[in-house]
Amino acid sequence: xxxxxxxxxxxWILLYLRKKFLSEVSNxxxxxxxxxxxxxxxxxxxxxxxxINEKEVKQLLVxxxxxxxxxxxxxxxxxxNLFYHASQIVGLHGAGFANxxxxxxxxxxxxxxxxxxxxxxxxxxxxxxxxxxxxxIQPSQYSNNNQQGFITVPLNLLENKIS
Numbered sequence: 001x002x003x004x005x006x007x008x009x010x011x012w013i014l015l016y017l018r019k020k021f022l023s024e025v026s027n028x029x030x031x032x033x034x035x036x037x038x039x040x041x042x043x044x045x046x047x048x049x050x051x052i053n054e055k056e057v058k059q060l061l062v063x064x065x066x067x068x069x070x071x072x073x074x075x076x077x078x079x080x081n082l083f084y085h086a087s088q089i090v091g092l093h094g095a096g097f098a099n100x101x102x103x104x105x106x107x108x109x110x111x112x113x114x115x116x117x118x119x120x121x122x123x124x125x126x127x128x129x130x131x132x133x134x135x136x137i138q139p140s141q142y143s144n145n146n147q148q149g150f151i152t153v154p155l156n157l158l159e160n161k162i163s
Contacts, residue, residue, distance in 0.1 A: 007118060007119060007123060009123070009124060009127070014101055014124075014127060014128065017101050017102075018101065018102065021077075021080050021102065022080070024077060024080070025080065025081055025084050025102075026081055028078075030078070030081055030082040031066070031069065031082075032085060032086055033064075033065055033066045033087055034066055034068070034082070034088075034089060034090075035058060035061045035066050035090045036071060036090070036092070036094070037069060037071075038091070038092055038094055038096065039070065040071070040072040049093065049148050049150075050092070050150055050151075051092055051112060051151055051153055052140070052150050052151065052152045053153060053155070054092075057112075060155055061090060061158075061162070064159070064162055066162075079099050079102075080099070080102045082099075083099040083100060083101075083103050086103055086104075086107050087107060088107070088108040088109075088110075089103075089107065089109045089110070090109075090110045090112070090158075090162065091110075091111065092111075092112050092151075093111055093112065093114070093117045093121065097111065097120075097121045097124070098124075100121070100124055100125060100128060100130060101128065103128060103130055105128065105130065106129065106130065106131055107130050108130075108131045108133075109121070109130050110133050110134065110158070111133075111134045111135070112134070112135050112137070112151065113134055113135070113137070113151070114139040114149035114151055115136040115138055116139075117136070121134070122134060135154070135157055137149075137151040137152065137153065138151075139151050140152065
């Protein structure tokens with residue numbers, strides 16, 4: 001059952017991916033603190049999951065020294081380098097968090113998500129010894145017990161989590 005299996009990825013897969021791809025990490029400069037911008041998402045579900053106050057979220061993060069990164073603008077190797085050199089990552093629940101596989105231990109990761117999105121990113125972060133926090137929010141729309149929904153992120157809570 002893929003839905004169950006993705007909740008608890010086996011360690012050997014993570015070790016394999018890290019061994020295969022981290023050997024080519026470069027010292028190329030990337031932002032160490034960034035927000036994963038999903039505005040480029042091509043998923044047929046992308047219109048069902050969004051942050052209602054994303055403009056304000058981005059403004060707060062930029063004031064706190066974060067860059068806004070659209071992962072599709074980067075090559076796969078650049079994404080590996082970006083996540084490897086990251087100190088703090090914030091983003092809306094989604095596939096971009098799979099790149100945390102390439103983070104160094106103790107990287108700070110904050111996932112913004114509908115409360116029904118499940119523990120996929122948290123489980124991955126735990127296996128990789130990342131400092132994971134989430135902000136789980138009751139969605140205002142599309143709350144049908146899955147990972148979808150429109151959420152409004154409490155800015156004061158986000159600011160506390162990134163501090």
